[in-house]
Structure formats: C-alpha cells, structure tokens
Amino acid sequence: MTLVVVPVRYPLSDHSRHTLERAVEVARERDAALTILHVNLYQNGKKVTRTDLKRAVERSFGPLENVRYVVRTGFLVEESILDEVAAEDADVVVIGHKQAGRWRRILQRFTDNPNIDRYLRNHLECEVITVEGASA
Numbered sequence: 001m002t003l004v005v006v007p008v009r010y011p012l013s014d015h016s017r018h019t020l021e022r023a024v025e026v027a028r029e030r031d032a033a034l035t036i037l038h039v040n041l042y043q044n045g046k047k048v049t050r051t052d053l054k055r056a057v058e059r060s061f062g063p064l065e066n067v068r069y070v071v072r073t074g075f076l077v078e079e080s081i082l083d084e085v086a087a088e089d090a091d092v093v094v095i096g097h098k099q100a101g102r103w104r105r106i107l108q109r110f111t112d113n114p115n116i117d118r119y120l121r122n123h124l125e126c127e128v129i130t131v132e133g134a135s136a
Contacts, residue, residue, distance in 0.1 A: 002032035
C-alpha cells in the first residue's frame with residue numbers, strides 16, 4: 001500500500017492545515033495510508049502526545065480513515081522527519097514550502113546542489129509534494 005507522510009506543527013497553524021488538507025487529498029487520490037507527523041523538540045520541553053495531535057486534526061478535518069498519528073522527539077525537525085520517512089519507507093511526503101526551504105539549507109551543508117526533491121528521491125526513493133502558501 002502507498003504511504004503518504006505529512007509533517008505538521010502543533011497546535012495546527014493555518015499553514016499546517018493547508019499542508020494537511022493537500023496530504024489528505026493525495027492519500028485519497030492514491031488510495032494510500034496517511035501518517036501525520038509532529039516533532040517534539042528536546043530543547044522546547046513541550047510534549048505533544050499522539051492523542052493531542054489526533055484531536056487537533058479531527059477538530060479541523062473530522063475523523064479520517066487509514067491514518068496513523070506519530071509524534072517523534074528530536075533536536076532538528078527536518079532530521080526527525082527524514083528519519084520517519086526512511087523508517088516508514090514512505091512513497092510520498094507532503095511538506096509546506098518553508099519546510100522545503102529549511103531542508104535545502106540543511107542539505108547545503110552536505111552537497112553543492114541542494115535539490116530536496118532529488119535528494120529524497122535518490123536517498124529515500126519517495127516523491128515530494130511541496131504545498132505553496134504553507135510552512136509546515
């Protein structure tokens with residue numbers, strides 16, 4: 001089965017809702033499972049739970065089918081997202097354009113040509129859908 005992963009902020013910002021809306025559309029179009037991911041940062045000390053995340057999403061979108069809610073903890077949001085995408089062997093990642101920009105900056109540390117789409121395709125073999133007007 002196809003798997004779509006979408007990282008979001010908690011509480012859900014307008015940008016996160018916009019990105020999540022696109023991810024839900026993609027999952028439905030492809031008859032795919034959807035993983036909704038939030039990253040708790042060690043340095044923030046805030047602990048969002050899977051239940052918190054699920055309630056917030058369902059308040060905005062109602063109950064969703066074939067959805068998994070994941071909360072990871074890490075130092076870097078982007079690294080934690082990449083870890084989840086790799087661990088789940090995701091087929092598609094839906095991210096906001098600002099998130100894509102942050103990934104590009106991180107990749108610049110490792111390569112001269114930071115093309116996030118190509119990097120993820122080559123290293124994780126997944127498609128990246130960037131949602132304009134969304135940041136997470």
